[in-house]
Amino acid sequence: MALNIAIIILTMAGTLFFIGTTVGLIRFPDFYTRMHAAGKGDTLSTVLILFGLALYQFHHLSVSTLLVGFKIIFIAVLIFIASPTATHAIMDAGYEAKVEYWKNKLLNWPRRQGEED
């Protein structure tokens, strides 16, 4: 029972973060903020859902379910390393290619370096 509640909480939280990621990917104004939403939310939600799935395997403890559960946890660890790195690489490539960043003209923000008003 407690295991079921934990699984439901983990997967629901993962789905919620996925929805937040998608909304951020669509609504944010420029490349950098979109990549920020995609990188953070995607990693967290995938890892949460995978941990939920791994716990789901542990309903009946035997060698085969343990093996499958630990394989899923290995995938989660791999995503935890690889996904932020990929986001960083894409963001860095965009910075090197001088992609325009978003400027709020009303607030005059973000300010350039050395610019005072």
Next chain:
Amino acid sequence: MLFHLQDWILWQCDVLILVLVIASAIISLCLKDLVSSAIVFGAYSFLMCLMWTEMLAVDVAFTEAAVGAGVSTVLFLGTALHIKRRSKD
């Protein structure tokens, strides 16, 4: 017919993947930028890998994931950087 598709996997899932496969194939043909085209083609390979998994051909899906979505995308990208990046049609 012995195996009904519904017994194995949700058919809605099947239809969703098929639609995405066709959409990504058409998009990768229509794009003029070769680098974007290579990336969309990698997505197409990954969706094909999901298709093979759904048809329970796991060996083929493994090969598709390793070769199609992994190495060939990198090879396409490496080639696209050394030729003219915009295609004419």
Next chain:
Amino acid sequence: MKAIALIVTLLLGGLLIAATADLPDWGDPNSPASVHVSQYYIENSLEQTSVPNFVTSVLADYRGYDTMFETTVIFCAGLTVFAILRRAHRRRQKAVNPRPEREDKDLILQSAARMIVPMMQLFALYVVAHGHHSPGGGFQGGVILGAGFILLAVAYDLKTVLARLREKTVLRLSAVGVLIYSGIGFVCLLLGSNFLNYSAWARIMPFGPIEARSHGMLGVEVGVAITVLCIMFSLYVDLASGGEMDEGL
């Protein structure tokens, strides 16, 4: 011209879609593909070769010739790309897509690559060795091994990787993989059996003829993995640097 091409494509596509109505159902046991020899392989693979995954036993044992020549085709394709693209000295041309020069390499990317590449190589070895019991085999394992070296070349630069895995070594090893495959088959011929009939190995090795087929498959998979690893890496090196071997992607 484009309108004609569209019409031709639509016609051919319509014909193909109409033809799919005559294809057998998915998983139909009475379809032509399922009634001839596949029944025999499914029923007898475990008894005859002691390999539970009959995809591997069909690929590497019953249809060993096919896989051997597939490996040879990959080897020839890699050699062709090498022969066309590789140039020893070339005048520096202006790159078609110039990229900004940067002094420092990306530390985050390198650290992540240093963590991931050993895991990839371990997983690839598992895939090669465990192909008898689970999906996988020499081809997939070789591709994953090659992808590990490509990841190193992307995260660091081409010179770092080529210092660890020299170009001559790559080309020699890719031939060695094909030689391992055909050599295992040829030893069967010397032992008085058919080419690629691995059960002949039981005469000089301390196991029975059924286990000999399983171990012969493992040796063959290792050969395939070596060839595919080297050819994938060689393809990447030639294509991404334009044959100059100085800078990668």
